[in-house]
Amino acid sequence: MANLKELSEKLGLSQTTVSRALNGYPEVSEATRQRVIDAAREHNYAPNSSARRLATGKTRTIGHVVPISKHDMINPHFTDFIAGAGAVYNRRGYDMLISVVDADKETETYRAMKRNRRVDGVIVHGPVANDARPALLKSLDLPFVVHGRTLQDEASYCWVDVNNRRAFAEATRHLIGLGHRRIALVNGWEHMVFARRRREGYEEALREAGIAVDPLLMSSNEMIEPVGYEVMAAFLQSDDPPTAVLVASALSALGVMGAARENDLVPGTDISIISYDDNLSFLDIGPDGMGLTVMRSGIGEAGRHCADMLIDMIEGRRGAGHKLLEASLVPGTSTGPPGGAVAGKSAASR
Amino acid sequence: MANLKELSEKLGLSQTTVSRALNGYPEVSEATRQRVIDAAREHNYAPNSSARRLATGKTRTIGHVVPISKHDMINPHFTDFIAGAGAVYNRRGYDMLISVVDADKETETYRAMKRNRRVDGVIVHGPVANDARPALLKSLDLPFVVHGRTLQDEASYCWVDVNNRRAFAEATRHLIGLGHRRIALVNGWEHMVFARRRREGYEEALREAGIAVDPLLMSSNEMIEPVGYEVMAAFLQSDDPPTAVLVASALSALGVMGAARENDLVPGTDISIISYDDNLSFLDIGPDGMGLTVMRSGIGEAGRHCADMLIDMIEGRRGAGHKLLEASLVPGTSTGPPGGAVAGKSAASR
């Protein structure tokens, strides 16, 4: 059955009534509604979404613009975010529109989305230090939620973020509590706001404990496996190597662990490693994984929150505009008191 | 400027003419067209996509339904595929609609996409042995391209696939050529068709060389890092361990390498490792990465081919219905003749 008209004719009802019955309006009797619903199912009728959108002016679609950087790389965390957000869209009857564009075409893409009325709102990914997107989207009057926060005006728009500062401070304190004083930081690029906050948390905890911040123990780089490996290898070759290292991503941690192993250092004994873990589904580190001690906050959960918040906005239930998620420390076997190297390998067999 | 009507009034032209001018129809004079285009830009006009879709009956949207399995996992390869396909959609003016659904709701999702006329076509991901989707989509008359192939009727629909059988046969031959005879296979789940073809290729090459296929040297499992580690560790502890191992995914290879290192085996000397590499952007193994020898075929490229093929179908240019991509061997330092363990570590320093 192609359209409302035919269905209503078949039923001997008006289009109005059929439409209302299907959309759950109260001014149609229950008996009629049931008859309509049955007929719709029987004839495999469903409204044409373009027509519906045109009539209502709502698209029930959320846009995600994904800038693609050099090397065609999409942040792997994106997948898990999408999984979380997608589940919510599904449940609430929204579509997810993904636009993969060159990094320099991003603003034009938002403009076009607005002009063509293709989406009801958008999610902003990976805010950077002086991010122009919030202002742009406000000026376009296109509802949005930022996954993360910019540095300025964070009160002026909606966001969902992890308390990165706190997470890294806590992780650092954990290592300090174990007795470490040479603690390295393998961070992501600091033009990303979350990386900057992470460093702040790390430095805060060091300062609290009266430990000098040593730039030689800090790196800011791409969060991928090979880079983690190289950075760690360099740290280990320095004059005064760290006894513990805080890593910003599970992917990097993979490389860090590799470098440690290569230097015959047993994690948890000869070296302590604690990683931030976005709970990437395809790595599955953690308790029963590779035994890493991690600060964990699922990125899928962030996706769910973003989606719910944005839809609430769009539908006029202006809920809380911010959500700060806390990461939690999940102990593994990769952390322990320092000095394992002195105590000797015997400790490793314990 | 909200709509065509206003714009045409402002120009003193009919909606027809303005629409035609904007859409590049020939029956409007160049002078007029230019005037219209300028005015459209000046007033920031762009057609309402819902209205256009309703009028034309085309959505210019491609659907991807992504089944989400236990643990909310989306295949990480998906990201790169999307990047490739997304670039094509962009270039050709299509939107990408992604629907993340419970694995058991997949068919219903396709049905709904058709009923609501939400998409012009779909891409089918991850075909399994007896995949019902091609038949379903054919019966729905919804254009589709499969990324991969099913086992039956592969001639009856469009697909883009890598010659997995050949790739694994070649990789195995490479190892055999180096002198290996105990060659292990760390494969993905064999209900996935590509994994099955990979095993066939592997077995074919062994048989050619008169080497018995040993089930103890074969595993079929999830292609993630921790699993790769465990499988490899088990192989190495067996009575007659392999001297070479063929791995189905870079992610698994990470684990395999780890297990090798843990057993003090230097890749390329004590053990040969060759991995299939989908060229995952966030791993960046290969030449300047971790030195793995790989069989490579970019998954982003597959995405591009799928997108182009599907759009060609939709637009009526029924091009070639199949595309078989060949993977190519990229030599690294992780392969070498067997017996390195006998020749001693000295060889490693070479």
Added chain:
DNA sequence: ACGCGCAGTCAAAGCGCTTTGGCTTGCCCG
């Protein structure tokens, strides 16, 4: 001088839905 074809334009009819503003009933109550 006349008709013809062509380039350029337009009015109006959809596309398939939602929604406004009535129009019937039937029933209750004064």
Added chain:
DNA sequence: CGGGCAAGCCAAAGCGCTTTGACTGCGCGT
């Protein structure tokens, strides 16, 4: 018994675009 009022239904007017079919000049061949 008549007016008022829900409850239930409907016709028709959009939503903003594309596309059909028709109309106007105008130059050209005969």
